[in-house]
Amino acid sequence: MHGQVSTYQRIRPPVTAVGGEHDRLIEAVALRRDREAFARLFEHFAPRLKAYLMKAGAPAGAAEDFAQDAMLTVWRKAELFDSSKARAATWIFTIARNRRLDVLRQDARRTPMPEIELSQEEPERPDQIVLMAEDALRLKSAMARLTADQIEVLRLAFFQDNPHSEIARRLDLPLGTVKSRIRKAMIKLRTLLDDEKGGEA
Template sequence: MIGQATAAVQIGAELARQGNALPGQASGRTGSRVSTSDDKSDIRQRLERAMAAVADQRDTAAFAELFDFFAPRLKAYFLRQGEDHGQAEELSQEAMLTVWRRAETFDASQASVSTWVFTVARNKRIDALRKSSRPQPDMDDPAFAPEGPESAEAILARAEEEDMVQAAIKKLPPEQLDVVRKAYFEFKAHSAIAEETTLPLGTIKSRLRLALVRLRKELDEELI
């Protein structure tokens, strides 16, 4: 069931599941792996420079560049999450303001700009979902907690891993890309914010399992 080391198969669930997909581990090195800085895409370097300019110089032109790239994509993300146009517009605005305010917490050695911005956007939506039902409004939601410490190897391999993931996704044919995007962005654990209800945990877990299984199955069938 576990796919061979095809770059594309390593994305998504497979990537996350297979310890040996971690670059930097001797046994996991294969010819298919994409190396680091040399082929880091232009766009990624541009985004990193813009983030640095926002963090260090409060550069509004650099912020505008980030906005032009991310705001329309974040709106698309929120729409896929089931928000209406108005709410998706508001959430993308708020997410971009958070990008401005929290720029200096971005660490290029820990995540790509896109991964960091995704986390900001994801948290915005969770925040909006829970605002109304929080027992203690000032409580820090676990969504905002950083992930825990990893092994030293995993941390060292982080930048490489991000490059590898990006390269693998770029290579996906449109149909598979669509499958992966659906699994990551269109999972419905809640209805729209306006009528938020939470499903039983068991149901959410079953649906997540199903999304992962479907993801793997489709990728395997198409690619092996």
């Protein structure tokens, strides 16, 4: 479909078994509306999507609705999934990310939030960082090299509503320290993913 996809597939190492299996399940939904494949995706991701919204402070019922809506989007948009651009978990995370504000702010807003579209055409020269981040093993090893503190701020930054003040409260740190800790974690992650040897330097 896209010129750069074949190149990308050639240089891309095999993904881990579980991640790859989820990719195939989404493709089965796209190709054949495969309910069995969807059921297995649902079994894995729906309880995690529920947990994701509960981390942001939503009650269980609202989090269940959110998980069901997100999984319905997986069913409807399965054709847009491109395993050469994103792993299943990444793609589903982005669906959840694009929905979360609409749900957490309980006003009947009709205007859409800016969405991230993983399936859209990449820029002419796709940045290498994307290829590297989508290499599950490399990302795993990069994240393993972050300190426990850094992983903790990342996790809170991804899951909390009002993340900065919430992180400050939880970790009992001044706001400025939280921001600089996030900044350090991000720069380290960038360096690890940028570095060809996965952060040997």
